[in-house]
Amino acid sequence: MKCRKCKDKAVINMRHHKLALCKDHYLAWVLEQTERFICKYHMFTVNEKVLIAVSGGKDSLALWDVLLSLGYQVDGIYINLGIDAGIGYSERSLSMIRKFMETHGEAVLKVVDVPVTYGASITTAASRTHRGKGRPCSVCGLTKRHIMNRIAEEGGYDVLVTGHNLDDEAAVLLGNTLTWQTGYLARQAPVLPASGAGLVRKAKPFCRFYERETAAYALLAGIDYVYDECPHAVGAKSIYYKELLNTLEEERPGAKLQFYLNFLRARDEGAFRVFEEQVELNKCSQCGQPTSLVGLCTFCRTWQQVNSQSGNTQ
Amino acid sequence: MSLTAKLILRDKEYEVRAGQTLRDAIQKCDLSPQAVLPVLDGQLITDDQILRPGDIVMLVSVISGG
Ligand code: SF4
Ligand SMILES: [Zn+2]
Ligand SMILES: [Zn+2]
Numbered sequence: 001m002k003c004r005k006c007k008d009k010a011v012i013n014m015r016h017h018k019l020a021l022c023k024d025h026y027l028a029w030v031l032e033q034t035e036r037f038i039c040k041y042h043m044f045t046v047n048e049k050v051l052i053a054v055s056g057g058k059d060s061l062a063l064w065d066v067l068l069s070l071g072y073q074v075d076g077i078y079i080n081l082g083i084d085a086g087i088g089y090s091e092r093s094l095s096m097i098r099k100f101m102e103t104h105g106e107a108v109l110k111v112v113d114v115p116v117t118y119g120a121s122i123t124t125a126a127s128r129t130h131r132g133k134g135r136p137c138s139v140c141g142l143t144k145r146h147i148m149n150r151i152a153e154e155g156g157y158d159v160l161v162t163g164h165n166l167d168d169e170a171a172v173l174l175g176n177t178l179t180w181q182t183g184y185l186a187r188q189a190p191v192l193p194a195s196g197a198g199l200v201r202k203a204k205p206f207c208r209f210y211e212r213e214t215a216a217y218a219l220l221a222g223i224d225y226v227y228d229e230c231p232h233a234v235g236a237k238s239i240y241y242k243e244l245l246n247t248l249e250e251e252r253p254g255a256k257l258q259f260y261l262n263f264l265r266a267r268d269e270g271a272f273r274v275f276e277e278q279v280e281l282n283k284c285s286q287c288g289q290p291t292s293l294v295g296l297c298t299f300c301r302t303w304q305q306v307n308s309q310s311g312n313t314q
Numbered sequence: 315m316s317l318t319a320k321l322i323l324r325d326k327e328y329e330v331r332a333g334q335t336l337r338d339a340i341q342k343c344d345l346s347p348q349a350v351l352p353v354l355d356g357q358l359i360t361d362d363q364i365l366r367p368g369d370i371v372m373l374v375s376v377i378s379g380g
Binding site for chain 2: 001010011012013020023057058059167210211212214215216219220227229233234236238239242243246247249250
């Protein structure tokens, strides 16, 4: 198969776009498309300060590389969750990010160490609370959201970006559609504006790239990343949904993309607007972040519970 | 010379017939071409490529979860 632009040997064929490209044209295409999505969805401008959440995985490192190449002011934040699971997952992730930084001299990284800052690893914290039925993902997500918002606010960042790709978005969409979680559907978007109550703007510049495209970018750009999942992702529903969507995609190239894009159109047309009612947000009495609760926010409540039990369980 | 090629995904190896497209081979192994990127001799390749005897294709899994 030949590159559509130069007739050299193609390294990737995107059946949903009927587009095959060689290495150089593919790397350039990803940059152009990312820039296009950033503008189309009004995510941010070159004059704004961008904070990117990096995990050491392919998506966040590829996105960081792309945003730096496009000339954005973008710093990274890595949250050390203290997840070991016998493979030193968190440690390996951080060393992969450090390696990335060696070849990207301009990159600045902020690291927040959860065990050091909050007194327990995510694994330990989860075992001491009743959130999430044995899976640490609930405590983990809550903690990451809190930290990212705090760092964005403290550092004066205009926007927080994440490396979510189309497969991630389509999997979440499928999950929320199967159960008609209209509230979540109303809030799923390429960009979520900041709320006056103190939530930073969030954007997902890779939301229209397939997962294999972000992986191909990382491979072709020579970015080393952590291949292994977080050990707690094993058996996650999102992976099951991705496999279902891929089965559909094999039969009908573009099915995943259309599922997502048609959702965005329906959402823009107001399909879920009625459910977008604004909950009154208060400020947490301890950390000051917005919360729908009175007094302490869920993050502070959870960690208070975790630390009140220190010494009991391990 | 054997008339087979090999696909490798993580720690699994699949022995496949040479002479078919990589895409067909991947599907016959019950894998999804969407979920992997094929690498031959260190180069990313498209899956319309016909497998030659002795080819060893590394399949990089692209699905991540969490
Ligand atoms: S899979 Fe791992 S990183 Fe992701 S939310 Fe769960 S515990 Fe956190
Ligand atoms: Zn080309
Ligand atoms: Zn709080």
